[in-house]
Amino acid sequence: MADLATDVLVVGSGAGGAITAAALARAGRTVTVVEEGPWVPADAMEPFSLEEMVAKYRHRGPAGALGNPAIAYVEGRCVGGSTEINSGLYHRLPEYLAAEWRSTYAIEEFSPEALGGYADRVEAELSVAPLPGAPPPSSAALERGATKLGWRNVDFARVFSYDAQGRGTKQTMSRTMIPRAVASGATVIPECRVVRLLRRGDRIVGARCRRTHPGGGVERLTIKAEHVFVCGGAIHSPALLQRSGIWRNIGNGLKMHPTIKIAARFPHPVDHGDVPTHRITEFSPFVAIGGSISRKGDVALALADTGAPFADALADWENISVYYAAIRSDGSGRVAALRGVRSPLVTYSLSEGDMSRLARGLVHLGELLLAAGATELHPSVAGGTIVRRPEELGSWWDQVTRARATIMTVHLTSSVRMGENRARTGADSFGRVWGYSNLRVNDASLIPDAPGVNPQAAIMALATRNCDHFLAGS
Amino acid sequence: MTDSPTEVPSGPAAATVVVTGASGWLGQNLVRALAGRERIRCLVPSDDQASPLALIAPAIEVVVGDVRDPATVDRLFEGVGAEAAVFHAAAVIHPTRSTREFFDVNVGGTQNVLDRARRSGAGRFVHVSSNSPFGVNASPDEVFTEDSPYDPYLGYGRSKYEAEQLVQQADDRGDLPTVMVRAPWFYGPYQPARQSQFFRTIRRGRFPLIGDGTQRRSMAYTDNLVQGLLRAEVADKAPGNAYWVADARPYELREILATVRQALEAEGLPTSGPERLSLPRAAARLAERLDTLAQSRGRYVQPLHVLGELNHTIACDISRARAELGYEPTVELEEGMRASIRWCLDHGDQL
């Protein structure tokens, strides 16, 4: 068993962990980052490919939150975390939500000006830009349909930087903040899983880890630390805290953006390499509409959901693109570490209001896609009508039920929550876990509720803010 | 008290009106009040509800379909030019299959109608809302005002709350001018079968009086409510606002039961049984807990809901509707109940 000592231990290297490591290393602190997953070179695999899924996703693919219905979700597990596998879409936390949360959760220093300042800093560090030039067909379809219906729509920016030829590179953490952290002196240890944090009274004194070597051997490693930042994401931050005996307001209140999909067939070929950047904001904050990755495998999966024969449609897959409607959920879920088992139990409960919102989202999405010129709509509903005309959309209302709808989420947040309202939160306004003097969380689990937009912008702004606070206090 | 509403600055009534929920209890009263307009486009859920409405006036056009269905709402607005007034009364209060209906119809339907109304350039959208997004009053003396905070009561409350958010958002972001009229428990002609049951039960002295019956309920006679909706359509100050519309004052529950019995007697229907059938508050609280439990499982059990709600004060203040809409209720409880009873008798229901 080997021992390491460090000043700041950062658990996880995703949007929260990488920002934390870079900020603290730059300020001269001795930082060690442990990442459960491997280091995968950024250009090693085709984005969204099966190969990438196997290498970079936890569980090699989607996992499921149990419930009625179960909800599929994905997490990145590699250096850079979920930023290595996401769409890169970037949207600041809406001001009205920040105001609501400031009040409900009693979050200090949470003014629009302050948050805007942190977002400015994040954007200066990374490159945030909209897609240059004309949108590809999959994205253009959203704009076309929305224009016809008079629905508000916008092209979202992404953390992408573009070269002179207009070729874009996603600014993932492994390309940006992790190398900067290392350049500032941080150590990054991949393939190193924190089994448990070691506590003494109200202090964390270190972490018990298991590190896998390239050859395959597993080594037990104890890392002593003066300060610990847990950045494992909305599932694994609470799971680690629970494994370490910290349970109060940890793991409950998990939030998702439950999503229902349509595979839309167009009378012309569409692109398949990237996630559409266009979004329909007409029904925000209740329903958001956008496009999903539509490689052949994704199209096949989406077509299979109705249960009807789809060989004919699959043969035409190059004309098919997958779209989604995501809802604001009033339901919530729970993460619970299980004794003796590596993976926590994840559950989520959708309310009747949620189920209705999903049905409504599906119908709106259907209207949009037909207006955009789609000729055939395959909903992610078992036994769902394959819609070809607007008059058929109404049938979906009664078909979207718990037993028949296929629901997934790409976003997970809120399983710890930040704020001075101790009844509702697991950490204070700056991510310090209640009851501990040197333990912080700095990732999506702090966001008090689902943000209704891709969370990475909020995660990174909050992480920057919390690091400032840590540095000012120490 | 004058018969005609106080004069407040108002615009003209629209030549073309669109009414959803037209064959419902409120809708039938509303459509009759609108019968003089040039064009009245009505939405009803099924064919058998179409012809009785169409007979009211030649200017009435009926569209049959589901308010959740985009194609139906397209047909509803087809050929309706700009500046029409939309009265959105389509809603589910007592679902027959599951609590999903609350949300599908009350929210999904509202969204469709808002969307089409916006696209057709409607001049005003009058939304029929409820006390339910506000829950219950903390004490029998308290009343809801337009500044009261949201506190949705169960599934219906949550769905009407979400609907209010959609309607308010539409006005806030400039889609079209909207007004919300919050109607409490209403009564009057064209009532459904369940309301006859209400009269029958009271007539035989079997209607439960929870506790001492001093809990207060605002009620709205249909004529009063329709007047409020029509004022909301034209009052200059209305767009972007919500208004409580009800009879002049809330009534104690014991007063409601006593008044209905008097009204029955006055209309020649002798009453029997005890003057009041007391039921302890604990029974109503249990019913409410069971209602909450059932609804959390997607089930709606009407008697449980009704019994649970009878324990509470749900009362509102109509001052703002008076001041800004020029609303002035003209009918009081006994007169309104007598009119309802007469309507039942005229329609062959002996109660």
Next chain:
Amino acid sequence: MLWFEREVVGALTESPDQPLRSSVEAFVDGYLRDMPEHLRAGVAGESVLLGTYVAALRRTGRIPAGDAAALTTLVDKWETSRIGVLRSYAKVMKSMVLLAENELAPAGGA
């Protein structure tokens, strides 16, 4: 990977191309291996139960032995079962094979 799981994957994989079939099986094997443990236990439990059930059907001649189409038909039936966990089982197996087969197939073919 349990024997029944291998059978199901084999039956669901449409392509006759042997290297592709092996890749699909390897993918599903890895996926099952890496599942959250309690979910894996549930799937394994169902595989044992369903495997026993299918073996019984074969013994009694209700379905022909070694007939991939018959097994596929059964899996399709399970996908519309009223029993939630049976639906999930069928869906997971079908989805993973569908995804792998379409993604791993050589470009232009399938």
